[in-house]
Amino acid sequence: MSSQALSQNKERFELNLGPQHPATHGVLRVKLLMDGEYIVNAEPVLGYIHRMHELMGENRTWAQYLPNMGRLDYLSALSYNLGYVELVEKMAGIEVPERAEYIRVITTELNRISSHLLWFGAFVLDLGGFTPLLYAFDDREQILDLLEAVTGARLTYCYFRFGGCYNDVEDNFLSGTLAFIKRLRSRMPMYHNLVTKNVILMQRLEGVGPISAEMCRKYGATGPVLRGSGVNYDVRKNEPYSIYPEIDFDVPVYHECDSMARYNVRMDEIDQCMRIIEQAIAKIPEGPVMAEKVPKMIKPEPGDYYHTVEAARGSFGIRAVSDGKNQAYRMKLRSPTFSNLSLYQEASKGMLLADALALMGSLDLVIPEIDR
Amino acid sequence: MDLGINVVEMVIYLVGIIAFAAGNAAYLVWVERKGAAHIQRRTGPKEVGPFGLLQPLADGAKLMSKQIIFPDGVDKPLFMLAPLLAMVPAIMIFVTIPFSETLVARDINIGLLMIFAFASVNILALLIGGWASRNKYAVISAARAVSQNVAYEIPMLVITITIVLITGSMNLREIVASQAGPFWHWNILPTNGNFLGPITFIMFFICSLAETNRAPFDLGEAESELIAGFHTEYSSMGFGLFFMGEYANIVIGAALTTILFLGGWYSPFPETIPYLGTAGAWWFLVKMYLLIWTVVLIRWTYPRVTLWSLLNLSWKILIPFSLLNLLASAGLVKFLG
Amino acid sequence: MNKLNVIDELKALAAEGMPAAPEVAPVAPPAPEGEEGAAPKKAAPPAPRKNGLLEVVYAVKGVHVDVQVAVDQVVRAAQIIDGAGMTLEAITGVDWITDKELEVVYDYSFTGGECFRVVVRTRIPRDQPNIPTISKVFPGANWHERETFDFFGINFEGHPQLEYLLLPEDCDFHPLLKDFKGC
Numbered sequence: 001m002s003s004q005a006l007s008q009n010k011e012r013f014e015l016n017l018g019p020q021h022p023a024t025h026g027v028l029r030v031k032l033l034m035d036g037e038y039i040v041n042a043e044p045v046l047g048y049i050h051r052m053h054e055l056m057g058e059n060r061t062w063a064q065y066l067p068n069m070g071r072l073d074y075l076s077a078l079s080y081n082l083g084y085v086e087l088v089e090k091m092a093g094i095e096v097p098e099r100a101e102y103i104r105v106i107t108t109e110l111n112r113i114s115s116h117l118l119w120f121g122a123f124v125l126d127l128g129g130f131t132p133l134l135y136a137f138d139d140r141e142q143i144l145d146l147l148e149a150v151t152g153a154r155l156t157y158c159y160f161r162f163g164g165c166y167n168d169v170e171d172n173f174l175s176g177t178l179a180f181i182k183r184l185r186s187r188m189p190m191y192h193n194l195v196t197k198n199v200i201l202m203q204r205l206e207g208v209g210p211i212s213a214e215m216c217r218k219y220g221a222t223g224p225v226l227r228g229s230g231v232n233y234d235v236r237k238n239e240p241y242s243i244y245p246e247i248d249f250d251v252p253v254y255h256e257c258d259s260m261a262r263y264n265v266r267m268d269e270i271d272q273c274m275r276i277i278e279q280a281i282a283k284i285p286e287g288p289v290m291a292e293k294v295p296k297m298i299k300p301e302p303g304d305y306y307h308t309v310e311a312a313r314g315s316f317g318i319r320a321v322s323d324g325k326n327q328a329y330r331m332k333l334r335s336p337t338f339s340n341l342s343l344y345q346e347a348s349k350g351m352l353l354a355d356a357l358a359l360m361g362s363l364d365l366v367i368p369e370i371d372r
Numbered sequence: 373m374d375l376g377i378n379v380v381e382m383v384i385y386l387v388g389i390i391a392f393a394a395g396n397a398a399y400l401v402w403v404e405r406k407g408a409a410h411i412q413r414r415t416g417p418k419e420v421g422p423f424g425l426l427q428p429l430a431d432g433a434k435l436m437s438k439q440i441i442f443p444d445g446v447d448k449p450l451f452m453l454a455p456l457l458a459m460v461p462a463i464m465i466f467v468t469i470p471f472s473e474t475l476v477a478r479d480i481n482i483g484l485l486m487i488f489a490f491a492s493v494n495i496l497a498l499l500i501g502g503w504a505s506r507n508k509y510a511v512i513s514a515a516r517a518v519s520q521n522v523a524y525e526i527p528m529l530v531i532t533i534t535i536v537l538i539t540g541s542m543n544l545r546e547i548v549a550s551q552a553g554p555f556w557h558w559n560i561l562p563t564n565g566n567f568l569g570p571i572t573f574i575m576f577f578i579c580s581l582a583e584t585n586r587a588p589f590d591l592g593e594a595e596s597e598l599i600a601g602f603h604t605e606y607s608s609m610g611f612g613l614f615f616m617g618e619y620a621n622i623v624i625g626a627a628l629t630t631i632l633f634l635g636g637w638y639s640p641f642p643e644t645i646p647y648l649g650t651a652g653a654w655w656f657l658v659k660m661y662l663l664i665w666t667v668v669l670i671r672w673t674y675p676r677v678t679l680w681s682l683l684n685l686s687w688k689i690l691i692p693f694s695l696l697n698l699l700a701s702a703g704l705v706k707f708l709g
Numbered sequence: 710m711n712k713l714n715v716i717d718e719l720k721a722l723a724a725e726g727m728p729a730a731p732e733v734a735p736v737a738p739p740a741p742e743g744e745e746g747a748a749p750k751k752a753a754p755p756a757p758r759k760n761g762l763l764e765v766v767y768a769v770k771g772v773h774v775d776v777q778v779a780v781d782q783v784v785r786a787a788q789i790i791d792g793a794g795m796t797l798e799a800i801t802g803v804d805w806i807t808d809k810e811l812e813v814v815y816d817y818s819f820t821g822g823e824c825f826r827v828v829v830r831t832r833i834p835r836d837q838p839n840i841p842t843i844s845k846v847f848p849g850a851n852w853h854e855r856e857t858f859d860f861f862g863i864n865f866e867g868h869p870q871l872e873y874l875l876l877p878e879d880c881d882f883h884p885l886l887k888d889f890k891g892c
Binding site: 198201 | 408411412413414508509512515516587588590594595596597599672673674675676677678679680681
């Protein structure tokens, strides 16, 4: 409906979507001003799971803060682990053995697949299709089992250490990962046949929730949201870190700017993650997984440092200010979904409630990461 | 038709119908849960009784033992009326449904009309329930349900008129009787003389899905948008009755489709085949449950459509096509029949 | 996007801002402009940094250009950066309690091609934490500024809706201030 038609109708009502609502996947609240089924204004209200991680960063040592990184985005915790340890390694000048870098990439990409799979299921659930969720969980379960064997945790990982990884992976992890990739490869066509090519799904996603590249830029959106708007930006390519420069993978970009484009980006990313893992497993060298000289007490040079990694939802940046002590003076966590969600108010204007929820699903929100 | 009131017969039919409706509602929930579970590679209910067969009883006992919660500001009489309105008309409809040549509670001349009269009360239940709940989600849901039902009642009636034109009767028993014989005599197939049969059937089936608020047209209770829609605020048997009403409506939709298109109690095989060729209520039930199973399969396969595309489907496609279909069928009846 | 243009414009802007901030001038020479190579360690706690632009080592700092401007120049800086097609990553604050100053840090990056990160920072007195909003330039700054207001109590003048975002709407503290003692 045009904004003019919206403004003529005076019969509006407010609708509180959340903090407990099936579509918000967590404790997000959206204050909706509705005109019948149309949204006049949607204002997200945050903070229901705010835990002040940034303050915790200021009164814990660098190492003590590591477990916090598993509790921001509980679906792709390893990306956050990676971002943090790389930042501290950069600050303290710690060299990481090559095998550890490969293990980091393999586990992080596995975690990214599991995050995208869960998003896939939950997104179709938002659209009213219940069954794909269970199939996606089935596959995700395999990843969790693999990662559990290596990291000891299923969700809130704290596996990387400054200078390497907590422990070495076993050969059966690598072979298990390859077996899993083989299995997932064989299941991806099923997902595409049953879900991607579903007429109702296409009808619900194509052309719905347009987010232009310019809007992404103005709001600082990154990750699959940005790539679904036709911008080829992936931190792994644009600011390569770890061993990504040595690995051949593509960045899926779609130019349609709609929810379907964001859906396709994530589905294609699963394929690319599998390519990355396969190459990493083929190339993984023997050797230690921890650097030999890691200071017990890390005291970086005073100054401020910034580091960005590509998490499953966009670029996750950490700005750490050090004053030379073994604690951070200031720890700023730049969470991707915070920025991605901030464009929701503008993007959802004049949309149908059902479409607006499809748009919200396509942003792939993880509330603890937004609220931090 | 015998109009003399036979009290014993009446009581038997009453008990039978209520038992049939309630039993079906209860066990369809089990079928749906078990079916959904197997579609989704789970096991579904399995703890209560063998294969979880006693699960519906446990569910019922749980629902009945719960407190009925009246949220602040609800319109109490209407709030309590709505679940009854959802269940009672559904039971009333069973009165006219002929399960076999003889197994019918009341063989009424205008059975079809009566079914539609009672079926439209169902909308009222959703509307009243949604409105009386004093919940914005419920109100949105009620508005959706009403626009959806109004939109789909039209093509459904037009299609039914097509069938009435072809068979020349509004008596359900006679409609079935006109399809007597193996499957090529049924209204669904063009071999019955009406080459539009399959299209008519598909349109009717879509309409019946939409009329019973089933996925992918379950906009009234779109759980990812409206939490639980019109029955968000209902607890205990208030919710239970809505639930049972929904399943009773599915049974009615399937039974009506069986009667109108699938030859009711007639066997799909020629009568010359022993056992299999015998007509009877079992064939009716087989066809009905197959249709219900299709409905369950559809629900667990497709995502939900949006309200606009749902209404577009009705107003822009189904209504014009059903009208054309009616005209064409009338012409066929006039010039060929 | 032309990197060098952005650097030049920001450099000119920061130099312009030099006289505007005389209160932070203990002894240092005018502008530490154009230093290249190894990042000049600015020894954060002891001596507050002068306004000006530094091209720092990306591999160490994670940014390419680090520019400190005067308070009233942040909007102009945002406009320059916006004009170059860059995006806002985050806004945050740092409480330099010993200097009695708050630092507001803007992280910008370029998503349209080769990586280019700019950090713009400014310092405001702790007892008068007022700074103009850049949410007119970058609508995405809206939430970032609200978050900074939550944590530091920094007043973004002209902000359309400066309310608590992450903290409860009735709270009366700013947890990232260094004199915050818990609540």
